[in-house]
Amino acid sequence: MTEARLALSGDGPLVVLTGAGMSAESGVPTFRDAHTGLWQRYDPAALATPEAWARDRDTVWAWYRWREHLVSGAEPNPGHLAVARAQADRDVVVVTQNVDDLHERAGSGSVHHVHGSLFAHRCDTCGASMDVGPPPAEPIDRLTPPVCGRCGGWSRPGVVWFGEMLPSQPWNAAVDAVTSAAVVLVVGTSGLVHPAASLPGLAVDARIPVVEVNPGPSGLGSDVSVYVRATAGQALPALLHP
Incomplete structure (x- = not known):
């Protein structure tokens, strides 16, 4: 946890990439x-x-x-709420593969749904x-x-249905956010669903640290700077508000 907190510290732009594991604790x-x-x-x-x-x-x-x-x-869980609270101290952009509205209901103001809503x-x-x-x-x-x-x-x-293109506006916004971030936090994704799974790699190519939170094995492998094996609700309040 200490290494992850250090990587996430600072006041530069934070981009949070979320997948199904982000909402699992909300019962979605x-x-x-x-x-x-x-x-x-x-x-x-x-x-x-x-x-x-x-x-x-x-x-x-x-x-x-x-x-x-x-x-x-469903209701936003402590992970959603921790991400929203982080806006008080820095610019936070959420890029999500989830089609629910829990980030918005938690209070996050900048949310890009790459798979629609x-x-x-x-x-x-x-x-x-x-x-x-x-x-x-x-x-x-x-x-x-x-x-x-x-x-x-x-x-x-x-x-976005199987066989459809991702919506261009959220996707372009996601790419811009990831490549201009100070740090990227990846939460609850498998790393298998493309093209969204390519976003952490863009951060790595730009020499931006990537922190992964996942209750199972890492889905990102060598793209991860720091890996925390925990759920979103367990880890994010401690990582973002130590």
């Missing part, structure tokens, strides 16, 4: 955990594609709205943002999406 269901009860008969990967949307949008929309409901019931609904035709209201409180197997008032298309989840 993983992609596959959301397939319980009504949804057990579905393959999650089969619902998260443009092809699934074209084939059966009512089923896909119903599942994503159920995920919204589950995520809405469950709550950023948009038209599947013209791309306009759409307000669709709160999700149903009970699982429904089919639900018709709202119609876009601009072009007549359908509201779709604001996430």
Whole structure:
């Protein structure tokens, strides 16, 4: 912990890269955990594609709205709160692979969602943002999406599906943040999902220290300057507010 605290000390820009492990302690269901009860008969990967949307949008929309409901019931954990509190002393940018809104609800002001957000609904035709209201409180197997008032298309989840490109604005902002940081803190990622997994390497190439927090084995290997084996909730309050 001491070496990690030293690497994270200072007042230069801090970039925090987060993955599924960041939200695990908040009880956010993983992609596959959301397939319980009504949804057990579905393959999650089969619902998260443009092809699934074209084939059966009512089923896909119903599942994503159920995920919204589950995520809405979760609360930011001490890790999220520690990252938000760090803004009082320095510039902090969060780059997350998560599609939940827990960083924002914890109080982080600069958050880039490279895989999109469950709550950023948009038209599947013209791309306009759409307000669709709160999700149903009970699982429904089919639900018709709202119609876009601009072009007549359908509201779709604001996430990146398999086979889709990452949204350019968050990705470019992430690259800029990582390559201009004083230090990069990587929390709860596997290091396997590309292109997001390439971001720590960009920091290493720019000679920026990388601190990894992960309850399991390191997902970054030689890209890590300091590795702390712990959960986000355990480690981040101590690392960012010693």
